[in-house]
Each structure stands twice: as structure tokens, then as C-alpha cells.
Amino acid sequence: MGGSALFDTFARAPLSFEKGEGAWVWTTDGEKYLDFASGVAVNALGHAHPRLRAALAEQADKLWHVSNLYDIPVQRELAELLCANSFAERVFFCNSGAEAIEAAVKTARRYHYARGDVDRIDIITFDGAFHGRTLATIAAGGQDKYLEGFGPKAAGFIQVSFDDHEAAKEAIAAPTAAAVLIEPIQGEGGVRPVDTQWLRELRDLCDEHGVLLILDEVQTGIGRTGRLFAHEWAEITPDILAVAKGLGGGFPVGACLATEEAAAAMTAGTHGSTFGGNPLAMAVGKAVVECVLEDGFLDEVNRKALLVKQGLAAVVDTYPDLFETVRGAGLLIGLKCRLPAAMMLSAVRDEHLLLVPAGDNVLRFLPPLNVSDEDIRAALQSLDRAAGALSLDAVQTNGQ
Numbered sequence: 325m326g327g328s329a330l331f332d333t334f335a336r337a338p339l340s341f342e343k344g345e346g347a348w349v350w351t352t353d354g355e356k357y358l359d360f361a362s363g364v365a366v367n368a369l370g371h372a373h374p375r376l377r378a379a380l381a382e383q384a385d386k387l388w389h390v391s392n393l394y395d396i397p398v399q400r401e402l403a404e405l406l407c408a409n410s411f412a413e414r415v416f417f418c419n420s421g422a423e424a425i426e427a428a429v430k431t432a433r434r435y436h437y438a439r440g441d442v443d444r445i446d447i448i449t450f451d452g453a454f455h456g457r458t459l460a461t462i463a464a465g466g467q468d469k470y471l472e473g474f475g476p477k478a479a480g481f482i483q484v485s486f487d488d489h490e491a492a493k494e495a496i497a498a499p500t501a502a503a504v505l506i507e508p509i510q511g512e513g514g515v516r517p518v519d520t521q522w523l524r525e526l527r528d529l530c531d532e533h534g535v536l537l538i539l540d541e542v543q544t545g546i547g548r549t550g551r552l553f554a555h556e557w558a559e560i561t562p563d564i565l566a567v568a569k570g571l572g573g574g575f576p577v578g579a580c581l582a583t584e585e586a587a588a589a590m591t592a593g594t595h596g597s598t599f600g601g602n603p604l605a606m607a608v609g610k611a612v613v614e615c616v617l618e619d620g621f622l623d624e625v626n627r628k629a630l631l632v633k634q635g636l637a638a639v640v641d642t643y644p645d646l647f648e649t650v651r652g653a654g655l656l657i658g659l660k661c662r663l664p665a666a667m668m669l670s671a672v673r674d675e676h677l678l679l680v681p682a683g684d685n686v687l688r689f690l691p692p693l694n695v696s697d698e699d700i701r702a703a704l705q706s707l708d709r710a711a712g713a714l715s716l717d718a719v720q721t722n723g724q
């Protein structure tokens with residue numbers, strides 16, 4: 325891996341996978357791993373789902389790309405499906421989460437601009453947030469480790485601390501405030517849920533001051549938390565929403581959803597994307613959303629989420645020296661560790677279970693939404709074995 329022709333931007337685990345089925349992946353050496361990472365909440369329906377394979381193959385036989393110079397029927401159909409099942413009335417398609425956030429920020433600023441409020445450019449964000457790696461989205465995330473060495477931080481992003489409600493209120497009341505941008509549950513930040521009451525209060529504050537509410541549901545969207553979108557749990561709606569990861573089930577796609585009013589100023593020529601809404605991405609995205617919206621699918625996600633959470637709670641009880649708490653919603657579950665999460669991550673990998681690290685010393689469990697009970701039990705057993713081995717090590721080390 326050293327000496328490869330690739331940028332060194334990723335600290336990769338020494339594993340190469342060549343095939344997958346359901347929640348399982350196989351390495352080039354034929355070793356089998358249980359995939360509760362799902363490509364960071366991307367493979368929403370697991371690997372090689374028959375309906376997604378069929379949707380992709382069928383579209384691949386017909387037409388790959390024409391660009392947004394023309395009408396793309398399947399793009400309209402996916403937009404209509406998303407709108408029929410959410411707050412949204414308009415959709416802009418792109419190719420990633422960061423691009424969906426960029427579109428959301430541009431939409432919010434342009435909304436105020438078109439109303440003559442040209443000073444309303446500030447986007448209010450929260451510490452611990454993650455919104456992507458483009459120049460604007462690292463400014464939105466506000467984390468020094470991602471900003472360092474990349475020139476001036478893009479202007480117009482104001483960050484307040486996660487729990488400082490007074491600071492947020494003050495920022496929203498400022499005449500330069502354009503929008504609040506928040507993840508209903510911080511994913512990369514360590515599966516930190518935003519308090520439901522506070523989310524409702526933020527909605528009210530935005531309304532009171534003519535500020536837009538943008539939700540970053542890049543990770544929480546498309547059934548991940550047991551509802552189509554996580555904000556449904558709080559019974560509020562945003563003005564603008566960014567979604568990506570799970571939407572394509574593994575095919576790169578992102579989308580910015582908005583109300584008619586919020587999107588009104590995004591007229592012809594104001595924004596664009598060569599690949600956004602490409603027929604291949606749209607065909608797969610449509611199949612994913614149709615599966616997630618099928619009767620009983622989200623009930624099953626919630627039932628399985630309870631199985632995972634109960635299982636993890638039992639592991640926390642057994643190894644209080646290694647783990648602290650379990651948190652999250654649906655199948656976006658965080659296990660807060662006492663020992664370094666990286667150590668636990670490699671210990672479970674030795675047991676052939678794939679998880680994802682997050683901030684705040686948390687390990688994320690992100691199984692496919694259609695994971696089987698049997699695979700959940702297998703994952704919990706792997707975790708238990710890994711914890712047992714580490715716990716024993718600790719006892720032996722302390723005893724020496």
C-alpha cells in the first residue's frame with residue numbers, strides 16, 4: 325500500500341474486498357467479513373441487492389448520460405417520489421454529500437438575495453459538525469484539522485458550540501443570519517443526537533427571525549434512523565435538506581431538497597452539475613427509495629435497531645471497563661468506548677466485523693437497513709469476543 329500511485333489522504337485498513345452480498349463482503353484472499361460499516365452508511369440495502377442490480381443493469385442497457393441540457397424522466401420521477409414523501413417541493417440532484425450541502429447553502433443565500441436581503445449571508449453551524457471536505461463545507465464544519473493549510477476559510481460561516489443555546493439564539497437574531505445548518509444527529513462527530521426540544525426551538529427561532537433551517541441529513545436520511553428522514557422524529561420540517569450517502573445504495577448521488585419558497589430564487593443558470601441526476605444514479609436511487617418506502621420496511625428497521633441496541637447495552641454491562649454508553653437512532657448507533665476506539669476497531673476487525681470510527685471516541689454500527697436478525701446476532705458475538713480478548717489482556721497486564 326505504501327508506494328501506491330494514490331494520494332495518501334486515507335489511512336486505509338489493510339483489506340481489499342472483491343465481492344459482497346447482503347451484509348457480507350469477501351476479500352481478495354477469500355476471507356469473509358460482516359459489514360456493519362456499509363461504506364459509511366452508504367450501502368443502505370447491503371451489497372448486490374437484486375432490485376438495485378436490476379435497476380442499474382436495465383438503465384445501463386438503455387442510456388447512461390445525456391446531461392441536464394435535456395429532460396431526464398427518471399430524474400423527475402425520483403424527485404417526485406422524494407417530494408411526495410417529505411416536506412420538499414423541489415429537488416436538485418448532485419453527486420455527493422458535500423455538493424448537496426453546497427447547493428443548500430447557495431439556495432439559502434440566494435433566497436435572501438432575491439428578496440433584497442443582500443446582507444443575509446451567514447450560515448450558523450455547530451461544533452463537532454461535519455458537512456464535507458470542499459472549501460465551503462470545511463468552513464461550515466469549522467474543524468481546524470480540516471481547515472489547516474488550505475488558505476483563507478470561506479467567509480459567512482459562524483459556529484456556535486453544540487450546547488450553547490444562548491449563543492445560537494444570538495446568532496439567529498443577527499441581521500446577517502441567512503440559515504441554520506445542523507445535523508439532527510452528528511454522525512462523524514460521534515453519533516451525538518440533537519435534543520428534540522432544541523431542534524423544535526431552532527425551527528421556531530428561524531421562523532421568528534426570517535432565517536432558513538437547513539438540515540444535513542446526508543448520513544441520517546433515507547431510513548437510517550427508522551424514519552425516511554431523521555427530522556420526522558422531532559415533528560418539524562426544514563426549509564432545505566441535504567441528503568446523499570444512503571440515497572444511491574452505493575451509487576454516488578446527492579440531493580438538495582427544498583420547499584417551493586426556499587428554492588424559488590434558484591432559477592435557470594444559477595447552479596448546475598454535469599453529472600448530477602445522471603440516469604444511472606437516478607434509476608438506482610429510485611429503486612432504493614421505493615424499497616425503503618415499502619410497507620413495513622421502516623418498522624423492521626426500528627425493530628432491528630432495538631435488537632442491536634439491547635445487544636450492545638448487554639455488552640456494555642459485561643465490559644464496563646471498555647465501554648460507556650450506547651446512543652443514536654435507528655441503525656445509526658454509536659458505542660462510546662473507554663479504551664481508545666481505534667484499538668476496539670482493530671480488535672473487532674480481527675473477529676471479521678467491520679465498524680466505523682467516529683469522533684468522541686465512538687464506534688459506529690451502520691448495518692444495512694435490511695440486515696437479518698441472524699447477522700445482528702453474529703455481529704454482537706464478534707464484538708463480545710473482541711471485548712473479551714481485550715478485557716482479558718487488561719486484567720493480565722494489570723496483574724503483572
Ligand SMILES: *Cc1c(COP(=O)(O)O)cnc(C)c1O
Pocket residue numbers: 419420421422423425454455456457507511512540541542543568569
Ligand atoms: C458524509 C457526510 C457529508 C459529506 O458527504 P460526501 O459525500 O463525503 O461529500 C456531509 N455531511 C454529513 C452529515 C455526512 O455524514
